[in-house]
Amino acid sequence: xxxxxxxxxxxxxxxxxxxxxxxxVGSKTIAARMERRVSSATIRNELAELxxxxxxxxxxxxxxxxxxxxxxxxxxxxxxxxxxxxxRETEEINxxxxxxxxxxxxxxxxxxxxxxxxxxxxxxxxxxxxKQLIVRRFDLIPVDEWDCxxxxxxxxxxxxxxxxxxxxxxxxxxxxxxxxxxxxxxxEIPAAEMGERLMELTEQLPAPMFLLLSQLIAAAGDALEEQxxxxxxxxxxxxxxxxxxxDAEKAHALMSVLSDGKENLPVPSDAGPMKILIGPENxxxxxxxxxxxxxxxxxxxxxxxxxxxVGPTRMDYASVIARLSGFADGLTxxxxxxxxxxxxxxxx
Amino acid sequence: xxxxxxxxxxxxxxxxxxxxxxxxVGSKTIAARMERRVSSATIRNELAELxxxxxxxxxxxxxxxxxxxxxxxxxxxxxxxxxxxxxRETEEINxxxxxxxxxxxxxxxxxxxxxxxxxxxxxxxxxxxxKQLIVRRFDLIPVDEWDCxxxxxxxxxxxxxxxxxxxxxxxxxxxxxxxxxxxxxxxEIPAAEMGERLMELTEQLPAPMFLLLSQLIAAAGDALEEQxxxxxxxxxxxxxxxxxxxDAEKAHALMSVLSDGKENLPVPSDAGPMKILIGPENxxxxxxxxxxxxxxxxxxxxxxxxxxxVGPTRMDYASVIARLSGFADGLTxxxxxxxxxxxxxxxx
DNA sequence: TTTAGCACTCCATCGCTTCGAGTGCTAACG
DNA sequence: CGTTAGCACTCGAAGCGATGGAGTGCTAAA
Numbered sequence: 103x104x105x106x107x108x109x110x111x112x113x114x115x116x117x118x119x120x121x122x123x124x125x126x127v128g129s130k131t132i133a134a135r136m137e138r139r140v141s142s143a144t145i146r147n148e149l150a151e152l153x154x155x156x157x158x159x160x161x162x163x164x165x166x167x168x169x170x171x172x173x174x175x176x177x178x179x180x181x182x183x184x185x186x187x188x189x190r191e192t193e194e195i196n197x198x199x200x201x202x203x204x205x206x207x208x209x210x211x212x213x214x215x216x217x218x219x220x221x222x223x224x225x226x227x228x229x230x231x232x233k234q235l236i237v238r239r240f241d242l243i244p245v246d247e248w249d250c251x252x253x254x255x256x257x258x259x260x261x262x263x264x265x266x267x268x269x270x271x272x273x274x275x276x277x278x279x280x281x282x283x284x285x286x287x288x289x290e291i292p293a294a295e296m297g298e299r300l301m302e303l304t305e306q307l308p309a310p311m312f313l314l315l316s317q318l319i320a321a322a323g324d325a326l327e328e329q330x331x332x333x334x335x336x337x338x339x340x341x342x343x344x345x346x347x348x349d350a351e352k353a354h355a356l357m358s359v360l361s362d363g364k365e366n367l368p369v370p371s372d373a374g375p376m377k378i379l380i381g382p383e384n385x386x387x388x389x390x391x392x393x394x395x396x397x398x399x400x401x402x403x404x405x406x407x408x409x410x411x412v413g414p415t416r417m418d419y420a421s422v423i424a425r426l427s428g429f430a431d432g433l434t435x436x437x438x439x440x441x442x443x444x445x446x447x448x449x450x
Numbered sequence: 451x452x453x454x455x456x457x458x459x460x461x462x463x464x465x466x467x468x469x470x471x472x473x474x475v476g477s478k479t480i481a482a483r484m485e486r487r488v489s490s491a492t493i494r495n496e497l498a499e500l501x502x503x504x505x506x507x508x509x510x511x512x513x514x515x516x517x518x519x520x521x522x523x524x525x526x527x528x529x530x531x532x533x534x535x536x537x538r539e540t541e542e543i544n545x546x547x548x549x550x551x552x553x554x555x556x557x558x559x560x561x562x563x564x565x566x567x568x569x570x571x572x573x574x575x576x577x578x579x580x581k582q583l584i585v586r587r588f589d590l591i592p593v594d595e596w597d598c599x600x601x602x603x604x605x606x607x608x609x610x611x612x613x614x615x616x617x618x619x620x621x622x623x624x625x626x627x628x629x630x631x632x633x634x635x636x637x638e639i640p641a642a643e644m645g646e647r648l649m650e651l652t653e654q655l656p657a658p659m660f661l662l663l664s665q666l667i668a669a670a671g672d673a674l675e676e677q678x679x680x681x682x683x684x685x686x687x688x689x690x691x692x693x694x695x696x697d698a699e700k701a702h703a704l705m706s707v708l709s710d711g712k713e714n715l716p717v718p719s720d721a722g723p724m725k726i727l728i729g730p731e732n733x734x735x736x737x738x739x740x741x742x743x744x745x746x747x748x749x750x751x752x753x754x755x756x757x758x759x760v761g762p763t764r765m766d767y768a769s770v771i772a773r774l775s776g777f778a779d780g781l782t783x784x785x786x787x788x789x790x791x792x793x794x795x796x797x798x
Numbered sequence: 799t800t801t802a803g804c805a806c807t808c809c810a811t812c813g814c815t816t817c818g819a820g821t822g823c824t825a826a827c828g
Numbered sequence: 829c830g831t832t833a834g835c836a837c838t839c840g841a842a843g844c845g846a847t848g849g850a851g852t853g854c855t856a857a858a
Binding site for chain 2: 818819820821822
């Protein structure tokens, strides 16, 4: 059954009030904020129906109403007025992002901090949403006969380097050969295919060479995987400012998710620039009474990352959505392959 | 004035009780725990004197006594029985540290997490306490005519790599020359001297070469500095379990220090394997009612790092000290240059 | 359908009392 | 003189009831 316009308006008022006060909203307050003047009694009737329909709930009989997750959902989907950022704010966001950092990881880490401090909620960022991370180029720098530094240049201007201790003694002269093997067969492919490629080479190489190569591939695979899954969280302490997390238990549980249980944070892979998960819509138990808003941004042509915030279900969705997509857009623009900020400087 | 043995014993009992209960200790409780049986009245007389001398305090007239920072100090310096770790615990610690990680940063970050979860206090770690970090070797990997990847191999098996965009177009052929210049003049010296060295080269080099070189040195300096000051914190949420941080304000303030105000964490540079800062002994305001215990460990021959924990003044010093120095010793052993765990495997 | 009116519910707050842990002091004791 | 028993006293924590107010649901009238 469709809701009448008035019911919707009432629901909207309840949500918006509750978002700011964190206290149940009463009929008088609502009446005062209605456009068409109606009495509180009328509102009460409407409230009773909305409650019955599951959009609102009462903490106890003689209290006002608070939205249920279903109520928030309707609000977010239909009632909320999408906020537009003021020019000033857009500029502020871009100013924060416009950074002298050149490496992707550093840029997005900083973006995460900025999001968190802008919105006053804990934030999380990833740098590989959809597409596979691939290696653009390998380099091996010999250190001594046992060790070398493996350097991988990844998609999205990322550089990963690792000290690798070889299983066999290696003549430093051999490293260039190994490196060119790596570059010839293992670049521009997703990590998952590396195993197959390696197999194809089994017979074409002398055994020791093959052993070394497979060790290097294993190391590369590890590094890629680590990079792939990396979720950076910041600003967990913002939780403590919120009345719903006064209870140390709750705050602790949520902070555990943010620091050790990052795999529970939603990382939607399906399309859409923005995803909102309200309360129980979250799969992870620990997030059942929080909401998560997460936006995706493009990294160059064929990769994408995520920026998300975690907050109470009564979070200020309109504001969060507007600012978060401001950040996502800013990042997308910043990471566009062509108009490189530094080159731009040059062109002038 | 020296304290009588009995006063010391009483002080010790008060501290140890308070550490575990976080509640003021009364005369009866103390009497029950005294070796030589005395009445609670006697204890009360002693307590009154100890209070007057500033070792104890009363939250209000009809409460028991709690130690003052001065009291804790005496306890730590004289009364505390140094705990020895059981063999089992030592092994546990070493098991946690015995890691397949090869890079220093990763090792100490993991050590930090382990310390925090062992002790249930927030922990922090650094990797460069005393000696300057120096570059062992530079490498430049050309990417295109504007970009290269700078790889620095640092003291302590550390590898730092960065994408660097050059200010001038560079013929890829030039990179080896630049790299050998770097290696010839800028390795094995502290970052502070790099500037001087650079100056010495002013006239010996063609201007564009010099420009590129100085850019590379600047980048290296930045990277070193960043590395130098890096303090990694973990486990801030452990605070929420402590009754003294039930107050969200306090917890928030301290968490701010742990995440954004790391420069306020004590990083003692003077000798001594362990340092204990009790309450107001901390310089930073935010730490005035917390205690910090910090131990140092050696990284190879001539560098050292720190492991520290932050907790309430009533922290369990004996336990923290024992475990923390267990970790510090473990790290020192792990990072000894010679008996390299991997090579050991080989030798058998 | 809306509204005024009213009885009712329930929480938050405040003040009051009670309880007990703990103190400080005094006087007696060895 | 140090130690101890005894006792009056203090003060916070916890429990209790009364009060007030915000908010409800229901009824009856417009």
